[in-house]
Amino acid sequence: MSTLVARIEGIGFWLDGLPSWADAVTHAATGTLGAEGGKPVARLLAPNERRRAPPSVAVALDVAQAACDAAGRAPADLPSVFTSTHGDLGITDYMCATLVSDPRALSPTRFHNSVHNAAAGYWTIGAGCLHPATALTAYRASFAQGLLEALSQLACGDPAVLLVAYDTSDVGPLGQVSRSEGLLGAALVLSTDNGDAPGTRLRATLTDGTAPASRGALAQRGAGNAMAPMLPLFDALATGGDLVVLDAGAGRVLRVELAHG
Template identity: 60%
Template structure:
């Protein structure tokens, strides 16, 4: 019997709403866990591997820019950079998606307070870091990337929507896509509305290539999985924690089906299939 062709696979996916991709690269950063190797160890043993910096320091930025970059930009670039490095692809050629629930509420609080108290003294640097696509701007400028870039937010459902956006771009013909999902904490009056805390980010390079570790995803009715894994328990205070059932499953290296929060009464059902 002949094997289905690549086109046949996409036709089947389009009919039932399932999208599929190969995970070519992955990056991770959260408080106390500064890379994917440390995350895998923590997920499997609950132990932290030594000390970790309080803020990522993405090497793609010049030293002065690394010091000035806000936490949101730093973590978004760190995990995207790690994922691309693992994939071996050229970042200049990759479309990018940056998904964040709130962007940078520390800077938003600063801008609002300064506009109230001393509007003439607002910092141009902090102002340009306040926009939701700040990380995308740093990424594309830093790498000289002319490929399309998107900034996504969808409240608690941001990761599910960002992941599906990446999969749809692949289904529409892109060879590979980098996805960076991240959130920080909040301060000031906004912290009573956005209760997220801590610093969390994950980066993926997804492609249409055959083989390797894969994921299949589709929207279905249902309830999301709780954060029962080690990483989920540690970082459930962060707004991006709804991605962690998938990250915990990846860290354990086992095939799994996880349901990620995608809206009221809806989930993104993700089947994770590890390479042998």
């Protein structure tokens, strides 16, 4: 596979105790935590929609807007890729339990939020964005495949793309099959690399291999979440690392080289 390249214009991040990318960078360097016990906020949504949004949507929109703000890009101007291992496990558990116990009691709002592209839909509506939005999953390779999709869109001519990754806690019997702890989200605004603008350059190549375990501070902090396979990249971005190997599924890895400008 050919190498795909991009420039990272903006980063968004949310994890309990690390509610912003600045907090994540500080934690990676010193181990210090920010405010614990808070909740991500989908500021882009109207108050009524914000109250109805589940945690998966809230964290996805929180980090997406933070990345756009950091990049100085209007959310309405960007095509987007949303990737999540499970979507919202709490809503999935509710749906399964209600269908078994009392199908007529199923909440239309929670049914509406159960689809895998719910966060992408909320984002495009809240942002007034008419550009394409992609929602995908690939189990533990979800982040790597989402990054590949975003980079491919750049290679096909889009000047910039928003990549958003997130997962929630498991609930009920689903936790016995697919473990996930806490709430985690991160986003990148990626653009074509013209070689002149400041920022971190990213070069990604898909190859055979197995992703190594990560000992980075962010990877350890968010290890229990289903989206943890993305955290080695954010540890490298926070600490100035220059190489990350991400699980891309089925005996493949995404080799990501970073050049910090």
